[in-house]
Amino acid sequence: MKKALTTIICSIIVNAVSADEKIPNFVGDWVVKSEAAVYGAGGFHPADVYNSPFRVHNFEIHFLVDEQQGRSFHGRLVSGKTSQNLVGSIAQDGKSGVMASEGGVFQFMMKSKNSLVYCFAQTQPNLLVAACNSAERK
Numbered sequence: 001m002k003k004a005l006t007t008i009i010c011s012i013i014v015n016a017v018s019a020d021e022k023i024p025n026f027v028g029d030w031v032v033k034s035e036a037a038v039y040g041a042g043g044f045h046p047a048d049v050y051n052s053p054f055r056v057h058n059f060e061i062h063f064l065v066d067e068q069q070g071r072s073f074h075g076r077l078v079s080g081k082t083s084q085n086l087v088g089s090i091a092q093d094g095k096s097g098v099m100a101s102e103g104g105v106f107q108f109m110m111k112s113k114n115s116l117v118y119c120f121a122q123t124q125p126n127l128l129v130a131a132c133n134s135a136e137r138k
Contacts, residue, residue, distance in 0.1 A: 022094030
């Protein structure tokens with residue numbers, strides 16, 4: 001019984017160490033050529049550019065990740081002159097996770113150490129945005 005308990009404890013420790021080794025480095029400049037379904041205006045989607053409340057908005061955006069501590073990270077979401085705070089967490093699988101900015105929530109999946117895919121949703125009284133795109137680290 002003591003041997004079985006020791007084996008289980010050692011297995012848990014080895015798995016915990018292995019899980020930590022899977023945590024990808026997220027720091028860097030992630031570039032997105034975005035296509036977003038937009039209804040309304042605000043933030044990264046100004047009203048003065050469009051004639052209709054619904055449109056498909058194509059633009060470039062950057063996830064600038066400055067710091068990472070374990071599975072948690074923070075930085076900025078930047079497009080043109082607009083910038084928002086960005087925080088994120090990598091799931092225990094080391095491949096998926098979530099990011100949140102002042103404008104909405106991103107679900108992401110790592111495809112490689114420098115590539116990810118994500119979906120984004122934003123709901124505000126005068127602005128709805130939905131987008132699924134990919135990002136590449138510079």
